[in-house]
């Protein structure tokens with residue numbers, strides 16, 4: 001029985017690394033995957049992990065029909081034994097419905113990988129639809145850590161190291177250290193609620209008199 005599986009977690013929890021591992025294990029058994037991604041850090045049409053591995057993928061455009069893409073691919077006599085969808089939080093809810101149809105009507109396993117919540121700790125629409133439709137939701141156990149050492153459960157967006165809580169849901173960025181660059185950082189809930197990033201915490205440690213008065 002084919003399955004729609006949603007592997008989820010925060011940023012930096014090893015999702016793309018696991019996606020590449022699943023792809024590697026199946027291709028070593030002679031299976032061929034259809035790999036979808038969207039807005040990967042390595043650029044269009046790539047699935048990459050922070051550990052430096054990368055493979056080619058189909059970049060999902062706005063309005064693309066993933067079910068139709070598979071049907072078209074198979075009807076040309078080409079192979080697809082399973083499907084990987086990385087950065088699935090960026091897919092539209094209807095594209096998640098199409099992936100469920102791939103499982104049910106084409107009898108292919110679909111492994112979706114995504115961040116559950118955005119920088120405001122709200123569910124991404126694509127992730128919400130996956131939680132609603134998946135046969136299985138696996139929360140990845142490769143745990144990302146907050147700067148304080150606690151388990152990081154929340155994604156923060158930063159501008160110049162300072163956490164922001166407003167803005168568009170999807171802005172692709174990376175931590176580069178440049179001053180007003182948009183970056184992302186994983187935090188524990190306590191520090192996400194206090195908007196305390198590594199840079200803010202460092203600054204506060206250097207100037208203890210500006211620490212906000214806070215209990216607990």
Ligand SMILES: [Zn+2]
Nearest residue numbers: 146148188191
């Ligand atoms: Zn923390």
